[in-house]
Amino acid sequence: MNQIGSSTGLHAVLEQEVKKNAGWRLFIQTVIARAYPRVIGQQREKSWMFFDIFLPVLAVSAYVFVYRAIQAPEDYIGFVIVGGAMTAFWMNVLWGMSSQLYWEKETGNLALYIMAPNSLMAILLGMALGGIVATTLRAATIIILGSLLFEVSYAVVSFTQLFAVFILAMAALYGMGMMFASVYLLLSREAWHLSNLAQEPVYLLSGFYFPIKNFNFWIALGASVIPLTLGLDAMRQLAFKTGETLGFLSVQVELLVLIGLSVLFLVAARILIRHMEKLAIREGRLTESRR
């Protein structure tokens, strides 16, 4: 360390008056800053290419070979590829969003987030935004690789609608993740069991590897609470020739439901994060690392 008194930098720093933004500027700054570790930081660990690309492509391949073996319609191959890509988002929401506040507590970040003048909702939005961007990179790679490997042909009806469905599915899915982040923190360690418990059933119920029209109507309707179910179904309808005939509800209805789910989950996330903060301050337990 330098001799403190001799540092010209110190005097400059000490004398500088620091202007600080507040309001919506602070909100935006917080969202971007919290997204940064996911958008930039996560790409530095190169093992993601193996775990997030190679392994999912392998899982998708198994279904492709099964469908080819039973001579299923060729669009099913595309369904599986898109489904495989979308599982990346589900995994990210489950392990990177829902359990994130718990991790932040363990490292001491949560206390710093609460103590700073920013909004905790901005922190959650930043996590979500960063998660979406980082996972889109993985999902897009899976789609490109899978499509090239298995010669999938697309017949996009409307790029605008396809984009809208994707955005709304992400808003609803990550809204759900933001909501679960507080729930998991409140449940603390038991949350791990929830994540493990939710992983496989959602694979099945969301129809990652087959159209949910194959379900009983009521089961499919119940599964529609998971945002990926309708998002995936609508995307398949818009991207493949036989998509519409294999779709569960019309794209318009699915879009409306996704809007409703987005609002519902984001409002619930806001209510729960406020509740969590109040509880943390009242009980002094939630910001305490257990180590």
Next chain:
Amino acid sequence: MDFAIQTKNLGRVYKIRGGKKSEPRELVALQDVNLQVRQGELFGLLGPNGAGKTTLIKILTTLLAPTTGVASVAGFDVVKQAEKVRPQINMVSGGESSGYGLLTVRENLWMFAQFYGIPSAVANWRIRELLKVVGLSDRINSKSSDLSTGLRQKMNIVRGFLTDPDVLFMDEPTLGLDVGASRDVRRFIREWVDQDPSRTLLLTTHYMVEADELCDRVAIINQGRVLACDRPATLKSRLQKEVLFRIEVSPLNGTSVETFEMLPGVSKVTYRPLDGYAVLELILEQDDALGSVVNLMTSSNIHILKLQKREPTLEDVFVDLVGRSMEEVEKSETEEGNR
């Protein structure tokens, strides 16, 4: 007078959950704490682990609600006006592992600056300058996961100063730092406060020397209560009527500390066994009392290895107030916790 920090009858009780069938028990972490820290002051909270220092800091930084009393920071109530307190403060804790290991030192610090609304250009400039000050410039682009504990703590310290808070809370800031780095951090902290009279720093420590060397005023805290609060010199002057001796002796051969304390003119005795010998710290009413102490040692076949008369320290003040050394208090608290 402007007080940067003020507490009135502040208390905090934790409810500790037992098993599923047992009732939750209560743990009193703070009780009736009344403190007034002036603007521009470097104020120390001195006490053993578990004394309530961190609980007090958590309340003052809006992270924890008190169960009784009120507290204000920078003129705002920490419970009712937390949103007004937060832009004015920051906190650094010793041994914290905040931030993200995959980000570089600069990126981590930039991220935390954003949470306070500091524009990127200003933040980056301040990061560069502050890293120079703590001697971490050459690691600006290192991943924070690659930093040693000491370097990581320097990064945390920069995070605290980066947002230019009016009131900075430092909870054991030199924990885990080597002697040289600790000294430099202390020097920087002092400089930071002295540069601007509107800056206030509250520091918790269980290092007596740190509190003595650094703080304008010190509050001694134990078991959630503030036992004394004054300038270090004034606190030490409480003991100037008494005489302090440090005696290195051979093992006590079964003679108890209480036997020494029962001797006429002996106020307090603390005993610390070390490797092959022991240290007795004596607070005597007068020099004369030393004779009976030496006689007792001779008759008990305890050999005096070294005898030293010394000036009172804050450790002696703590012993005088609590009856035991800070080390003994921490040891007994740990044993009680294990039970």
